[in-house]
Amino acid sequence: MSAVLLFLVIVFSAIRPDAFPSLANAQNVVMDAAALLVMAVGMTYVMIAAGIDLSVGSVLVFAGVCSAKVMGAMGADNWGTVLAGLVVALAAGLAWGLFNGLCITKLRVPALITTLGTLGAALGAANLVTHGNDVRTVPLTLIEFGVGGPLGLSWIVWVAIAVAIVGGLVLARTRFGRHTYIIGSNAEAGRRAGINVDNHLLKLYGLSGLLAGLAGWLSLARFATTTIAGHSTDVLAVITGVVLGGTSLFGGFGTVGGTVIGILIPTALSNGFIIVNVEPFWQEVATGFILIAAVYVDQIKRRARERA
Amino acid sequence: MSTLLEASGIVKRYGHVTALQGADFSANAGEVVALIGDNGAGKSTLVKVLSGVVAPDEGTIQIKGNPVTLGSPLGARAFGIETVFQDLSLAPDLGPAENAFVGRELIKPGLLGWFGVLDSAKMRRQAADAFMSMGTNLMTLLDEPVATMSGGQRQSVAICRSIMWASEVLFLDEPTAALGVVQTRNVLDLVRRVADRGVAVVLISHNMQQVLEVANRIEVLRLGRRVAQFNAAGTNIEQLVGAMTGALDRSAA
Incomplete structure (x- = not known):
């Protein structure tokens, strides 16, 4: 997949050598990727456990709305307000995630349907709270946090990098991560070996919601507004990135490192299309077909392995 | 030999069906006891009861003379009872060493352990030692996902894992059903070696020849009850089949 990313970079650089391969543009790409990556880390866990979470984009919006409302109500433009906004965003995300997890593990509603339902419900709830208008009560302190940072990268990007590093280490090196792989590979084997599968899945969906909440807060820092209508295809980009990164849609394998590369592909595509003056809607068309192709390749790999 | x-x-009843109607069973330390019976005789149900997967409606289970309630597979494991299920219960995407420690992962000492960091090197070493001591060739496949292995190799992983943890009783549900001649031979040798270490091995099998060859004792189940017990020595296939089908009862009557 690194080759695909490299290919995209070369093609776009060849078409617009003046615009695409610049430091400023690279900063744009990683900035675009940051919030998606935060959600994709949670999605990687969920998908390795053979689940899916379609609600992340809507949960991002809902958490951002709650956070902006609370920060607006508090009024003061300081770090106290910003951190309160963070806590609210995390709590709102976690609540949706746990709701997903409870429906999936206790009520046995399939993850696809549960999270499709909350995809609609969380966005609807966000619109109810705001009457459909974006909330702009984002403190300047938070906006400034999104602008600067070490090495020319925004703090938003650094937060995403930190989430990816911690998420990657926990997945690869800890018992929590190992149980995630076991559940995705053969949940019954895990159950027989004493792993509390339902409890673990609940934590994974909670984690996915929590990270979507964090992404909502980061999105406020980036755009200084809630961008309610701007996240309908986030879940497409996130799942495409995770699958391109080598995580199987059917669970059992995948890495956060792969997801980091994978998430840059739809982001670079989107950025490149804008730069070469292709209508940006083409990016969604392309990402959609890339997702289908990536899952097809995953299927072929699985079949080849089972034959061997 | 002690019981x-x-x-x-x-x-054990499932709705209107009574799978076990007052079944008895015993296994002694250091012996291979075969549990045989026709389809529907209740073998699988009895194994599930004795390995803690399902709770019996009536009856008692004693371990070394003490009545116990197993409660769950975990409960059974706490008593040193391990089961190799017919479906093997392996995680196909993980390697053999990782599978050997499913649900029993070793954690690093100290602060890293507090974060739940796995001691992968130690698990690999212990698994490799176990695979070697059991005479398998799995040591060279430690990094291969189980899914890429042959049926016999997968069976070896599942059996070795159970042997690693079975201190008292090991249930093997049709362990050779999917295997070729050589692999079957290896598994049966393994079964014998485990029993020689003092573990009670319970072998569920359809293969009468195999049962007579490897088992010390044979218990026959029919219609949810134990109908006969044999010492393998001096017993022939006709007797076993007779007990399984009920032909012996009729001839005795």
């Missing part, structure tokens, strides 16, 4: 596991009067 390790003794079940008596086990009843």
